[in-house]
Amino acid sequence: MAQDRADIVQIISEIWEELLDVDVEEDDDFFDLGGYSLLIVNVVTEARKRGLELSSNDLYTHKTPAALAAALGTPAGAREQVAPADPDFSTVWETGLGPLETEPTPTLVPLAPEGTGTPVFTFHWGTGNVRFMAGLVDSFRGERPAYGLEMVGMWGRERPALSLVEIATRYLREIRTVQPEGPYLFVGPCAGGRIAYEIARQLRDQGQEVAVLAVVNTMPPGSTELDPAWGLRELYDFRLASLRERFGVPDLLTDQERLMRGMVEIAWLDEHVDPADLHWRQAVWAAGIFAQEHYEPRPYDGEVTVFQLAEHADRPAADWGRVAAATETHTHESAGTLPLLRDPEFARALAKKLASHPA
Known part of the structure; x- marks a missing residue:
């Protein structure tokens, strides 16, 4: 699994660029770039293919490549503690x-x-x-x-x-x-x-x-x-x-x-x-x-x-x-x-x- 922050930013950015057909910087907001709910399914699928344990909630909560890299570098249990308590x-x-x-x-x-x-x-x-x-x-x-x-x-x-x-x-x-x-x-x-x-x-x-x-x-x-x-x-x-x-x-x-x-x-x-x-x-x-x-x-x-x-x-x-x-x-x-x-x-x-x- 990719753990290095720079690697995660690059993977996420590449996926967004492929799906949205735009250039992506590490502080760009997925939804501001034209992302929408159903496209999140594709993002999650592609991220998992490339070794990232990404969930749909991660993308809704952390909307930029940089924020996702920080979150994915955190142990899963710690991420769950800050998620909504549904x-x-x-x-x-x-x-x-x-x-x-x-x-x-x-x-x-x-x-x-x-x-x-x-x-x-x-x-x-x-x-x-x-x-x-x-x-x-x-x-x-x-x-x-x-x-x-x-x-x-x-x-x-x-x-x-x-x-x-x-x-x-x-x-x-x-x-x-x-x-x-x-x-x-x-x-x-x-x-x-x-x-x-x-x-x-x-x-x-x-x-x-x-x-x-x-x-x-x-x-x-x-x-x-x-x-x-x-x-x-x-x-x-x-x-x-x-x-x-x-x-x-x-x-x-x-x-x-x-x-x-x-x-x-x-x-x-x-x-x-x-x-x-x-x-x-x-x-x-x-x-x-x-x-x-x-x-x-x-x-x-x-x-x-x-x-x-x-x-x-x-x-x-x-x-x-x-x-x-x-x-x-x-x-x-x-x-x-x-x-x-x-x-x-x-x-x-x-x-x-x-x-x-x-x-």
Whole structure:
């Protein structure tokens, strides 16, 4: 392992220069240079390849090559003493209940159950919540009822599955309590697009019709921006570190109210979440991302309607044609998933797609 300060500065600087395509000095701030949360995954991966035991929290806490060199030259135990005092992943995960300890909790949420005709089902995004969609489904559902699927563990301590196929199978059972037979109409925002894809694939294998499979700012299965070698603990630690940076909250426990209010404002949390569940919710996030990262997709023989951001339009990794028999793509100038869901142009296009199938 490289221990010399100058060696560590050089390694870190070289990695940043490669990833950010800028010249790096030892006192340059990673985020001022254009770094962002997901890129930290690449920094950590590359640093470990070169013999540095770097964590995501190290990079959030020590933002320059010089500061990182000083920190990495300190014994790991000493570094941990100055880190925020969040409960570790094992402590949080142990508070959860497995299948032998609790009855399964419902994941199906009525978003707009009134209406007639074939219902629309929408799926939770990466944070696991879907109830925020209740304020959005009227823009595209027409007269149809609308339901959401939220992740296991949102309102209780049931541990979520770590397999996307198992997650999809469970959601499908609940969908069929409302609609036993096709044709089905699915809308999957962000991470929910992959869940919708796997459910649609299972239904097609069973001879059922999926009339609409719409994914919203979702990268196709098999592509990733995270390191699949990371386990639950690393994903959880990354999540906590990214929350501290995004919301400017150095201590998640001391500033918990401000943090949770900020997360509600961008629909990462539902309202009325118990503050005691904050870290549990991040462990649930880690479980969901782990399932996504380890999902091995099989081909889908139907059509996928893709609503993508313009910034992803030319990325080969964003091509749904790699996994689906047919695609219909709509490109929008939006700043992210939530702005896209709120975009009237998107709503009109999705409503038109849904309306093309008899109610």
